[in-house]
Amino acid sequence: MLDASITAGAELTVTSVSLSFGGHRVLKEVSMDFRPGQVTGLIGPNGAGKTSLFNCLTGLYRPQQGTIALGGEPLERLPPAQRARVGLSRSFQHVALCPELDVVENVMFGRARLGRSGWADAFLPLPAGRAEVEESRAAAMEVLRRLDLAAYAETTPAGLPPGTQRLVEIARAIVSRPRVLLLDEPAAGLNPAETRQLMAVLRGLVSPDLMIVVVEHDMDLIMQLCHRIHVLNFGQRIATGTPEEIRADPEVIRVYLGDSDD
Numbered sequence: 001m002l003d004a005s006i007t008a009g010a011e012l013t014v015t016s017v018s019l020s021f022g023g024h025r026v027l028k029e030v031s032m033d034f035r036p037g038q039v040t041g042l043i044g045p046n047g048a049g050k051t052s053l054f055n056c057l058t059g060l061y062r063p064q065q066g067t068i069a070l071g072g073e074p075l076e077r078l079p080p081a082q083r084a085r086v087g088l089s090r091s092f093q094h095v096a097l098c099p100e101l102d103v104v105e106n107v108m109f110g111r112a113r114l115g116r117s118g119w120a121d122a123f124l125p126l127p128a129g130r131a132e133v134e135e136s137r138a139a140a141m142e143v144l145r146r147l148d149l150a151a152y153a154e155t156t157p158a159g160l161p162p163g164t165q166r167l168v169e170i171a172r173a174i175v176s177r178p179r180v181l182l183l184d185e186p187a188a189g190l191n192p193a194e195t196r197q198l199m200a201v202l203r204g205l206v207s208p209d210l211m212i213v214v215v216e217h218d219m220d221l222i223m224q225l226c227h228r229i230h231v232l233n234f235g236q237r238i239a240t241g242t243p244e245e246i247r248a249d250p251e252v253i254r255v256y257l258g259d260s261d262d
């Protein structure tokens with residue numbers, strides 16, 4: 001009881017979540033937690049339900065059963081935009097930058113959830129809107145400098161290497177100072193040097209106020225980066241542990257890790 005009260009208020013908790021499409025059960029009574037100050041990996045074979053769980057966290061999917069709570073507050077009733085407002089931020093499996101906007105504008109877009117006056121005001125000659133845009137630009141530039149991307153601020157993303165585009169997406173995801181950063185296959189399509197750079201950036205983001213959750217098939221990245229790992233298989237959580245514990249888990253080796261050594 002005492003332990004629970006110490007950590008209550010900080011974690012993202014998933015309790016007995018089930019999700020079905022038609023008769024197809026995609027998540028089966030999944031329970032797990034994500035802790036501030038940690039990078040948590042979510043791994044498992046293709047189709048295990050990792051992205052579906054992300055979608056339940058962000059509100060894109062509504063589970064038929066179970067609860068999801070951030071800092072003890074249930075999220076079920078909040079639509080995706082409001083979940084962003086309470087501090088959930090995500091990047092997608094495929095690069096999702098706007099090609100018409102330059103890099104700094106793409107990152108500014110990540111501040112939309114904090115906006116008071118809305119994007120339309122930015123195009124109107126209203127002082128409040130202009131001040132907010134300037135504030136957003138300054139915040140975006142600060143994040144770009146932090147990730148060593150300031151040199152690309154005025155360029156459009158299309159010409160940038162995949163690794164740099166991915167870092168811009170991460171800049172956009174963190175500019176709103178989220179409490180939870182959900183990354184869906186951040187290393188997909190990156191070469192080994194870009195993956196190393198990504199790992200260094202993610203390590204640099206670890207802080208007591210932030211939970212980072214990574215879905216990824218690159219086991220080197222997962223094992224080197226994560227403090228804890230949850231493993232899904234056929235919609236069920238089959239293991240939770242440190243990288244060492246997960247590497248040694250016979251069930252995880254059988255259903256997932258064994259394949260990657262072939």
Ligand SMILES: Nc1ncnc2c1ncn2[C@@H]1O[C@H](COP(=O)(O)OP(=O)(O)OP(=O)(O)O)[C@@H](O)[C@H]1O
Binds near residue numbers: 021050051
């Ligand atoms: N909107 C949907 N409608 C119907 N079925 C869906 C939907 N979204 C996901 N599924 C199904 O849910 C199952 C889990 O898919 P999901 O994408 O969550 O797995 P995953 O673990 O992220 O896989 P991968 O590693 O290949 O990305 C799959 O069988 C998929 O077809």
